Amino acid sequence: MLYREAGDFKTSYRDDSQTFPLKLDRWGYYAALAVAFLVIPFVITDYWANSVLVPFLIYAIAALGLNILTGYAGQVSLGSGGFMAVGAYASYKLATAFPEISILIHVLLAGGITAVVGVLFGLPSLRIKGFYLAVATLAAQFFLVWLFNKVPWFYNYSASGQITVPERSFLGWIITGPQTSASAKYLVCLGFAVLLAWVARNLTRGTVGRTWMAIRDMDIAAEIIGVNPLTAKMTAFAVSSFFIGVAGALLFSVYLGAAEASETFGINKSFLVLFMVIIGGLGSIFGSFAGAAFLVLLPVFLKNVLVGSLGWPTDLAAHLELMIVGALIVFFLIVEPHGLAQLWRVTKEKLRLWPFPH
Amino acid sequence: MMPQTQQAATAAEPYITPDGRKIGGVLMDLRNITLRFGGVTAIKDISFNIREGEIRAIIGPNGAGKSSMMNVMSGFYIPQEGEVWFRGEKRPQMRPYKVARLGLARTFQNIALFDGMSVLDNIMTGRLTMMKSSLLEQALWWGRAEAEENRHREQVEKIIDFLEIQNIRKTPVGRLPYGLKKRVELARALAAEPKLLMLDEPMAGMNVEEKEDMSRFILDVNDEFGTTIALIEHDMGVVMDLSDRVVVMDYGRKIGDGTPDEVRNNQEVIDAYLGVAHD
């Protein structure tokens, strides 16, 4: 009744292809942005920033990146953890080598470096497909983590083998290091997340997005109608790795402050990001956010209920969490391979017809 | 570049068909094509040409090598022997996507649409080769990106109108029935504005009504846009009505070539289709 498209006419192709074709959606989106930028920074607490919002935003960026590669271009990768490590170590090396340049620039540059590394490990995708490729990306995962652990140059020969972020500020605000306020962390991550989501949306609605999806849906036919598989796959790997690299850089510099390759960026990180994409919805930008939110909130929720309210030991809660995540993955693949995003679309379809469904 | 005599040898005099269409010189010339898969020879020393503006059919019984021939034409298979000449030049060995950029578009026997995309996006992929904006422009939706998108959308909408598929514009292709999928595939090929349009069994699996619709579209495309069409078809009746010239293949060999009437009266063709006792 309220949520409808009747009367919402489009008179140009530009209007027709905008991100939120329905007025109500558009307003909802602007309202959410306004709350995120103008309200939350003033009320955010350390607890909410550190256990919910900041990890949510960072993982949303990583999930966006993997979704571009897997959901849009159809190339499955299990190397996200390794690529996040590249972003983190690149931002660390840049920040310590060029302290006079803003760390925000370094984060973007770290994304660029990750893109190059991603293309390098993406090259085999020209010859191998499907889970052969998925397994091949494990090579990136294990090799990169090993590299950052074993070559002291990467962690500036620190005795602990860890990397620790130096304190940096932006416009007088401290944005990295232990002194950072909750709202500063949140705003930096929010800024990157919104910007990159917008870029992802632009890329996926235009020419590049169509070449990606063509390769995903039927690669041979795509090549016969004129898609160059090399550029299609390499742009997907580059853009995807850029996003994942930025996420890794933020995870290290803004969120954690310190990192160690095998601890922070192990194979489980790769699976975590992959699960976010599956649960959220393959080939959906909204889904990347939904999946990230879901898997960031789930452990917090379980911990509060099982440990906080029921008083169970934490290891028990952790085991149960593994089972729940695993079961959910299977459940989503069986019931709704397009994830939360599809559930949301279906709900909207129903809303559009409500209260007269016939 | 190319010796003048050769061009003269392959080109034929343009003429006007009885119904007023202009048939021009040779657009694609296939010379002594032989294609083998391991020990199996799919195509044996076949030559024929396709002239500008005509509808050229390739017919033959199952397993005659028709689809392999089309795959050679679209550059997906590389023949062991023989040459493909396109627009008066010998086509070097190149990847299929580059062949597409020369101005060839095709449809597939077993529909090869992108199931996860909408009808509109599928047809837009037909114009990928004309898109010029860079990755950065697209990422920031800046510069050429948006204007280009809208300009091509306009062209695509014309094709959507032409093929009468306006109402399914935003439907995911995976949900469409067979006949409409075939039409969307034709739309995608047309969107590329090809010099040569190749249709691999455009009417396979259709009922009479759908076949009539499709025949009308093929004739209209040829008539209104002047597009040269090469098509593979099983249905003899349809082929004879539609095409200007017909190549007949059997067991990888060419057994007939000429106007529908000539082919119809060719004894070898009749034998291939009706079967004949071998002694």
Next chain:
Amino acid sequence: MEQLLYASEVVVNGLMTGVMYALVALGFVLIYKASGVFNYAQGVLALFAALTLIGIQQGQVPFAHLISAVTGMHLDSFGWTVPSLLAILLTALVMVGLAILIEALVLKHLVGQEPIILFMATIGLAYFLEGLGDLMWGASVKSLEVGLPQGLSETVETMTDSLFGYGFFIDRLDIWATIIAAVLVASLVAFSQYTKQGRAMRAVADDHQAALSVGISLRFIWVMVWSIAGFVALVAGIMWGTKSGVQFSLSLIALKALPVLMLGGFTSIPGAIVGGLIIGVGEKLFEFYIGPMVGGATENWFAYVLALLFLVFRPQGLFGERIIERV
């Protein structure tokens, strides 16, 4: 000469490790051949089998932690122990039960889905089983003892000492593992070649539809294959568990089996064995010669990078079926 002897000892040890890899890879190949499912959970199956075996042996109460958290009762053990052979048999039964459950709850609902979706479903399954194993039997590191001989093989040492003047250090467990793996492989090949069920299994692998149309029960075959894979996982779990303790890292050997499969081709049993041996020997030799120069621990990635480079030149693996593309 000395160097060469060291190297050949490394090779022999690599071959033994390779056999272990091959054992895990075998489970993958079986399931892949019969159902087209790339079973990521194979390693966790081995972990789960080993945990269950220990639990049964020691008379542990399943879900003891959960029960005590919910009800406050402290149950740890039934107070009995079960002899190894019986415990192995019971564990095998548990694995069959697990196969039935997996078929009914997961696979049945995913028939006809794309391989990559099935692959991701098995990753979910792996997480679930890992959590379940920990929840049932506790997450502490356990040692597994089923009476397999362990320790330095003196026979081999004295023999090689008298032959080359240098005694090879070879673990007796590795020798046994090699023998058991060889027997297992031989019997699996015999099973799939000469029995009715084996033929049905290969028929299903070739073409689901065609197999159904001649009256083969797809569901039965799947349960059977997953049971066999569960049994192979149990054997692998016993070997690896005895060798290096039962803990989470056991499930990571599954990851090592992946490059083995990429080398050998996903559909080939001999491929799994040869691939396992190549990787076992390759990573040991690489670590021996190159490792010291680059800081060691190259075993973490060597197998993957080798498989990756190999695949770029031969995408179907050593023995895999050639992929022919058509439109």
